[in-house]
Amino acid sequence: MRPIFLSILFFFSVVFGAHSQNKQNFKVTGKIKDASTNQPVEYASVGITNQQTNAIVNGAVTDTSGYFEVTGLPSGTFTVTVDFIGYQKRAIKDVIISGSSKTVSLNTITLTPTVNVLAEVTVTGNKNIVENQIDKIVYNAANDITSQAGVALDVLKKVPQVSVDIDGNVELQGNPNVRFLINGKPSSVFGNSLTDALSSIPASQIKSIEAITSPGAKYDAQGTGGIINIILKDNKLQGINGNVSLTAGTRLENGSANLNFRKNNFGINAFFSGNKQLSSRTPSTQDRLSNNVTDTTTTRLLQNGFQDFKRSGYRSGLGFDWTISKKDNLIGSFGYNSFSSSGSGLTNINQTTYNQAAIPILAQDILRNSSSKNSIGAFDWSLNYIKKLKKEGQELNVLYSSSFGKPRNNYSQIQSYNGESFANSGTMGNTPGNDKQTNISIDYAHPVKKGFIIETGVKTVLQDIKSIADISVFTPAQNQFVHDPTQSYQLSYNMKIYAGYLSTTFSMFNWLNIKAGARFEHTDVKIDYPNTSIPSYNNLVPSLIFSHNFKDDQSVKLAFTRRIERAEYREINPFMNLSDPYNITAGNPLLKPEIGNNFELGYNKPFKNGGSVYIALIERINTSDIKPYTTFYPSYMIGDSTYQNVSVTNRQNIGIEYNSGVSLSGSMPITDRLNLRGNFVVTQKRVVNNLLGGNVTNGTNWRFNLNATYQLPKDLSLEGFGNYSSAINTIQGKRPQQLTYNFAFRKQFYHKNASIGFTATNPFTKYISQVTTVKTGNYVATNTVLVPYRSFGISLTYKFGKLEFKKGKDQGNDFLHNAPSTEN
Incomplete structure (x- = not known):
C-alpha cells in the first residue's frame, strides 16, 4: 500500500499548494450550452483573463450539466473565454467584479458549432481522437484510418490503457475482468465468447469507445478492471442520410450500412453489418513432460498439428427517439446479433x-x-423514458433493457492408434443453451444548488441460463458414437441482483471538486447442478473522486473505486471440452466473486496546439482473484470414462493480486500535417497463490504503442500504428511477447462524402510466433502457436443524404442521444 499513501500525499500537497496561493474570494458562474441544440456542453474550458495585464487569473471546466464556477478571483475587469473542440471560441469582455457582491453570474452562454459548408452538406468540427475525462478515456474512432478495415478488437488496441493480445483477450489497466457494454447497455452476446462478439462488430460502425477506469456509484459494480462502452454511430440531423462501408481483404471481409431519418422531433435509425474472417491455417506444437509419482514414471508428449479456423457474423438493429415535449423523451431499440467460429484439423x-x-x-x-464450433444468436431490445422536471438538471430516467441469446458449443474428436488392437477412440459433445438477461433501472438526479447535485437510483438484474450437455463416446465395437449418460447433464443457473445507489457531486473550499457515492448490491444465485450450492451475498461498493482544476485546463485527480467480478456463462458452465483429450478445459460453477479495490492518481495537461498528455499512477488490489489454473492428472475419470496423462484447466479463485503501474498517454501535433499519439504502460504484478500455500509470483510487463498520422494534399492521409507488449511471468509459467503493426492510407473525394482506403497488417511476416509455458509441480509444457496475422485490405465508404441543422418548431432539442454510458 506504500505507493498509494505516497500518491495521496503528493495529491494533497499539490492541492493545498494551489489553495495557499488563493486568497481572493470573488467568483464567476454560468452555464454553457450548444447554440443549435440547446444542450449543455460538458467539459468546456472557461478561462478568466485580466484585461489590463492579459494575465490568466484562473479557470474551470464545465460539469455534465454545462455549469461552471471559477473561484478565487480578485476584484477588477476581466475577459471570460469559453472554448471547446468543435465549437467557435467565444470571449465575453468587460466582466466587472467589485463591490459587496461576491458572485457574478453570467447566466447562459451559447457556443456555436464550427461549421464548414460544402455545397449542400454541413460538416461540424471534429473532436480530438483521445479525450481524457474525470472518470474515463474516450477514443473517437471515426477518423482512425488503420482500423477502419478491421473490427472492434483492432480499434480497442489504440485506446489508452487498453491492451489486446493476439488471441483477442482484452485488458484494461492490466486487468482482464472488464465489463463490456454496447451503447451503454449489457448484452448476452458477451457471455458466450467475448472474442467472437468483439470480432463481429466492424470498426466502421464504431463512433467511439469509452474506457471507464473509475466508474461511479451509478454504474453496475460488475468488472474489477472497469468498463468498456462501445458507442455505435448514429446521426441526429434532420432529413434522410446514411452511410455504407465495404471492406475486402486477404484475412477479413466486412460490410455495414446505416440509414437515419429525422423529421422534427422524431427520428429512426436502422443498421446492418456483417463480417467474415476467411479460413486460415494455424500450425501448433506442444512439448510436454509429466511425472507420475505413483509409479515413478515420466511421460513425454509431443503434439504437432494444425487448425483451419474461420469466423463469421452479422448484426442488425432498429432504433427510434421521440421528443414528445421539451420535458419528455422516449428512446427505443431492437437488434439481432449472430456470430460463430469454427476450427478443424489434424494432429500427429x-x-x-x-x-x-x-x-x-x-x-x-x-x-x-x-473439429469444434461456437455460435450464438441473440436478440436485444430496450425502452428508455427521460423526464425533465422543474429545476434545471432535475431529471427522472427509467430504462428497461433485455436480451435473449441461444449459445451453442460443440466439438468432436477421434484418435487412431497405430499398431494397437483398439484402433480408434473419441468423444463428441454438444451443448445448446439459453441465456436471458433483463435490466430494469430508475435514476433520479436532483440539483440542490449550483454545483451541488445528488443522484440516486435502483436497479434489478435478472439472468437465467439453461444449458444441456449431450456427450457421446466412440465405441469401436459399433464403430460409432454412443450417448454417454454418465457425462451428460442439464444445468440451470439463475441470478438476481438488487441494487441501489446514492452519489453526489459538489465543490469544497472553492478548489476541490468531489464526486462521492456508494452502491449496495444483493446477489442471489440458484444453480441446479450436483453437489453445488452458492449462498447469496451482499456487497457495498464505494467510489470517491477528488479533482482540482488549474489554469490552462490542467487538472489532477485522485480516484478510488471498488468493483466486483461475477463469473460469466462461459466460466460457470462445467462442460468439459475434450477436443484435445490430453488438454481438457472446463467451466467452474463454484467460482466466488472477485473483489477489486482500485486507486488512480492522474494528471492531465492539454496544450494550445491541440496536443495533450495524461499520466497516471495506478494501484489495483484484487481479492478472491480469478485466474485460469491448470492441474495435471496421470489418470482422470469423467463419467465412466478414464483419460490418461491429462491436464485440466478451468478458472479458480487464486488468492490476492497486486498491480502497481504507471500509464503515460498523449498526442502531439509535430507539424500542421504530422500528428503522433502514443501510450506507454508499465505494470508490476504480484500474485499470492493460496492454492499453493501462499506461493508468490512477481512479474513486470510493459506495453507501448505509437500512432503516426500524416496529412497530404488533396485529402490524402497516411497512417502507421505499432503495438508491443513484453512477456510476463504468470502464476504457472510465462506469457509471450507480442508485436503487431499496421500501415494505411485513405483518400477522400466527392466533397469528403466518399473515401477509399488501403490497410496492411504485419506485411513483412506471415505468422506471429506465440510461445507459452505452463509449469506445475509434476508437469511442464511448452506450447508454440504460429498465428497467421499478415493481411491486406481495401475499404470503401460513402455518406449520402442532405445533412442540415434544422430545428423543428415543435422540437424541444433538450436531449442528447449519442449513446452515453447509461448503465446503472
Whole structure:
C-alpha cells in the first residue's frame, strides 16, 4: 500500500499548494450550452483573463450539466473565454467584479458549432481522437484510418490503457475482468465468447469507445478492471442520410450500412453489418513432460498439428427517439446479433513413457482428427423514458433493457492408434443453451444548488441460463458414437441482483471538486447442478473522486473505486471440452466473486496546439482473484470414462493480486500535417497463490504503442500504428511477447462524402510466433502457436443524404442521444 499513501500525499500537497496561493474570494458562474441544440456542453474550458495585464487569473471546466464556477478571483475587469473542440471560441469582455457582491453570474452562454459548408452538406468540427475525462478515456474512432478495415478488437488496441493480445483477450489497466457494454447497455452476446462478439462488430460502425477506469456509484459494480462502452454511430440531423462501408481483404471481409431519418422531433435509425474472417491455417506444437509419482514414471508428449479456423457474423438493429415535449423523451431499440467460429484439423501425437531409469517402456503414435464450433444468436431490445422536471438538471430516467441469446458449443474428436488392437477412440459433445438477461433501472438526479447535485437510483438484474450437455463416446465395437449418460447433464443457473445507489457531486473550499457515492448490491444465485450450492451475498461498493482544476485546463485527480467480478456463462458452465483429450478445459460453477479495490492518481495537461498528455499512477488490489489454473492428472475419470496423462484447466479463485503501474498517454501535433499519439504502460504484478500455500509470483510487463498520422494534399492521409507488449511471468509459467503493426492510407473525394482506403497488417511476416509455458509441480509444457496475422485490405465508404441543422418548431432539442454510458 506504500505507493498509494505516497500518491495521496503528493495529491494533497499539490492541492493545498494551489489553495495557499488563493486568497481572493470573488467568483464567476454560468452555464454553457450548444447554440443549435440547446444542450449543455460538458467539459468546456472557461478561462478568466485580466484585461489590463492579459494575465490568466484562473479557470474551470464545465460539469455534465454545462455549469461552471471559477473561484478565487480578485476584484477588477476581466475577459471570460469559453472554448471547446468543435465549437467557435467565444470571449465575453468587460466582466466587472467589485463591490459587496461576491458572485457574478453570467447566466447562459451559447457556443456555436464550427461549421464548414460544402455545397449542400454541413460538416461540424471534429473532436480530438483521445479525450481524457474525470472518470474515463474516450477514443473517437471515426477518423482512425488503420482500423477502419478491421473490427472492434483492432480499434480497442489504440485506446489508452487498453491492451489486446493476439488471441483477442482484452485488458484494461492490466486487468482482464472488464465489463463490456454496447451503447451503454449489457448484452448476452458477451457471455458466450467475448472474442467472437468483439470480432463481429466492424470498426466502421464504431463512433467511439469509452474506457471507464473509475466508474461511479451509478454504474453496475460488475468488472474489477472497469468498463468498456462501445458507442455505435448514429446521426441526429434532420432529413434522410446514411452511410455504407465495404471492406475486402486477404484475412477479413466486412460490410455495414446505416440509414437515419429525422423529421422534427422524431427520428429512426436502422443498421446492418456483417463480417467474415476467411479460413486460415494455424500450425501448433506442444512439448510436454509429466511425472507420475505413483509409479515413478515420466511421460513425454509431443503434439504437432494444425487448425483451419474461420469466423463469421452479422448484426442488425432498429432504433427510434421521440421528443414528445421539451420535458419528455422516449428512446427505443431492437437488434439481432449472430456470430460463430469454427476450427478443424489434424494432429500427429507421439507419447513415450519412461521408467525411473529413463528407459522407454511404452511408445504410442496417434493421429487425431478434431473439429469444434461456437455460435450464438441473440436478440436485444430496450425502452428508455427521460423526464425533465422543474429545476434545471432535475431529471427522472427509467430504462428497461433485455436480451435473449441461444449459445451453442460443440466439438468432436477421434484418435487412431497405430499398431494397437483398439484402433480408434473419441468423444463428441454438444451443448445448446439459453441465456436471458433483463435490466430494469430508475435514476433520479436532483440539483440542490449550483454545483451541488445528488443522484440516486435502483436497479434489478435478472439472468437465467439453461444449458444441456449431450456427450457421446466412440465405441469401436459399433464403430460409432454412443450417448454417454454418465457425462451428460442439464444445468440451470439463475441470478438476481438488487441494487441501489446514492452519489453526489459538489465543490469544497472553492478548489476541490468531489464526486462521492456508494452502491449496495444483493446477489442471489440458484444453480441446479450436483453437489453445488452458492449462498447469496451482499456487497457495498464505494467510489470517491477528488479533482482540482488549474489554469490552462490542467487538472489532477485522485480516484478510488471498488468493483466486483461475477463469473460469466462461459466460466460457470462445467462442460468439459475434450477436443484435445490430453488438454481438457472446463467451466467452474463454484467460482466466488472477485473483489477489486482500485486507486488512480492522474494528471492531465492539454496544450494550445491541440496536443495533450495524461499520466497516471495506478494501484489495483484484487481479492478472491480469478485466474485460469491448470492441474495435471496421470489418470482422470469423467463419467465412466478414464483419460490418461491429462491436464485440466478451468478458472479458480487464486488468492490476492497486486498491480502497481504507471500509464503515460498523449498526442502531439509535430507539424500542421504530422500528428503522433502514443501510450506507454508499465505494470508490476504480484500474485499470492493460496492454492499453493501462499506461493508468490512477481512479474513486470510493459506495453507501448505509437500512432503516426500524416496529412497530404488533396485529402490524402497516411497512417502507421505499432503495438508491443513484453512477456510476463504468470502464476504457472510465462506469457509471450507480442508485436503487431499496421500501415494505411485513405483518400477522400466527392466533397469528403466518399473515401477509399488501403490497410496492411504485419506485411513483412506471415505468422506471429506465440510461445507459452505452463509449469506445475509434476508437469511442464511448452506450447508454440504460429498465428497467421499478415493481411491486406481495401475499404470503401460513402455518406449520402442532405445533412442540415434544422430545428423543428415543435422540437424541444433538450436531449442528447449519442449513446452515453447509461448503465446503472
